[in-house]
Amino acid sequence: MAKRNIVKFGEELLRKKSREVTAFDEKLWILLDDMYETMIASNGVGLAGPQVGILRRVAVIDVGEGVIELINPVITYAKGKKRDIEGCLSAPDQWGYVERPQKVKVTAQDRYGKEFKIVGEDLLARALCHEIDHLNGVIFTDLADEMVDREDMKR
Numbered sequence: 001m002a003k004r005n006i007v008k009f010g011e012e013l014l015r016k017k018s019r020e021v022t023a024f025d026e027k028l029w030i031l032l033d034d035m036y037e038t039m040i041a042s043n044g045v046g047l048a049g050p051q052v053g054i055l056r057r058v059a060v061i062d063v064g065e066g067v068i069e070l071i072n073p074v075i076t077y078a079k080g081k082k083r084d085i086e087g088c089l090s091a092p093d094q095w096g097y098v099e100r101p102q103k104v105k106v107t108a109q110d111r112y113g114k115e116f117k118i119v120g121e122d123l124l125a126r127a128l129c130h131e132i133d134h135l136n137g138v139i140f141t142d143l144a145d146e147m148v149d150r151e152d153m154k155r
């Protein structure tokens, strides 16, 4: 495994729409392993392909319950609303309040191409929405209704 460089806000790549993954091969597995290592090393809870310069529909999430690898994820259901603070590894110093669904259901494929479904609530729902947004060139500052600085975060 190897850590990869994280693409930062302001770079055009983050605004591009990612393409579907069609090859579930060793190259994909290495990418997923590297993304996980990069995310953990940065104390993040999620990381999407474009953030490591790969415009493919892949993301990894770990909200403290183990790694979730998402290939070609699609939100099939969303319910409720929850406004909470959010950040992104592509902008380590930026935080903002974003309203997200309280609960989502997502269908995706695993690293072998097998389809699975996942239900996420609260932080997991937020992470799922945030990472899937990345695959469509959307970043959280597009949706934030209020940005806060790091001093605010320490209170």
Ligand code: CO
Pocket: 087, 088, 089, 090, 130, 134
């Ligand atoms: Co992000």
